[in-house]
Amino acid sequence: MSTRNSIQFAILGMVSLRPMTGYEIKQSYERGPANFMPISYGQIYPLLKKLAAEGLVVGKLEAGGRERQRYSITMDGRKLIKAWLTAESGAQVSHKELLLKLFFMTPGELGLIQGQMNGFHKEEAQRLEHYRRARSWLRSEHGDNSRLEIWEMVLDYGVGQSEARVRWSEGILRKMRHGKAKRKASKSA
Amino acid sequence: MSTRNSIQFAILGMVSLRPMTGYEIKQSYERGPANFMPISYGQIYPLLKKLAAEGLVVGKLEAGGRERQRYSITMDGRKLIKAWLTAESGAQVSHKELLLKLFFMTPGELGLIQGQMNGFHKEEAQRLEHYRRARSWLRSEHGDNSRLEIWEMVLDYGVGQSEARVRWSEGILRKMRHGKAKRKASKSA
DNA sequence: AATTGCATGTAAGGAGTTACATGATTAA
């Protein structure tokens, strides 16, 4: 069935910002703000060829001593990205895919992922609740276990990460509502 | 070369806490404080057999209508875990492996991963510095880009996660020093 | 002259998920 995975959109998204070589795509992920997405040449080069074969990008061999393929996005490629941004497929997208979508959006499109961001927030809130229950279970069931202290340290890690994600997504959702209000206000003005 | 990976220690570690079936191992990771480690039956059952073949665990078929293999750790298995906890292999361990090690330690062994925890803290501090630089680069280079706002949101996610990890590891390191001081005090008392 | 960075790619293998297959036990 070969469902198109995040990495293909990670590549497609980068060439949608500006025409890029495979090498530059890797640099962008390593050095830029999107460094949450590890990506290797072993994925990039074959996938660029695949995307080119499907007509989503076009490669152009650049002149000069060094061989260099610079890829640009096609209209079909842009359409596919737009569809991907919007798609709400029942299942909650992973945090990586959500960040990836966010990264390739224009501010005007932000509303497209409001539902997905809401889902993310909800899931993290549930995870926190899970941790809260796990902690009281641990304390009641293993109150005498010498390992309890350590297990709570492990739990603390998850809680810290999860709380940060909840705070972040709340901030984004606030901005989304704010943005909508602004657009409405300027429309009615 | 088949270097023994984290998942094998994830399994070995669980049976080191108490004899368990494959099913229980999965439950423990899903429902317990160590739910940072996703693990599937497709990994568990083959690896239990492999560990058994290597003499690190022993399986015992339990009586009763339902077939059920309960695995216990052997002396060799315990030795291997201890060696793994201690091992500092130049390269920084991933956060998952560090958490895994922590999870299977006794409070008395905590000192064994002090170096690795220090490395973790250092790496996260560097990551924060990387983000700080990425932000000022973005602002100077893309101050006029309408996507800047969005890219900073993506950056904020990473910063939030990283700050939480720095705080967590600082807390653990404090506890380690405290624990050492306590042991010293009780020794000299 | 040597090293580092730019640049592209393939092959092999390990890691991990998912779907499938099977069947007992227990609670509603």
Added chain:
DNA sequence: TTAATCATGTAACTCCTTACATGCAATT
């Protein structure tokens, strides 16, 4: 009796990393 949970396992497949191979350009 029906659904959920307990319980074990395999096969196929996707995903991804790593090692390898190659060679130019710029810097030291």
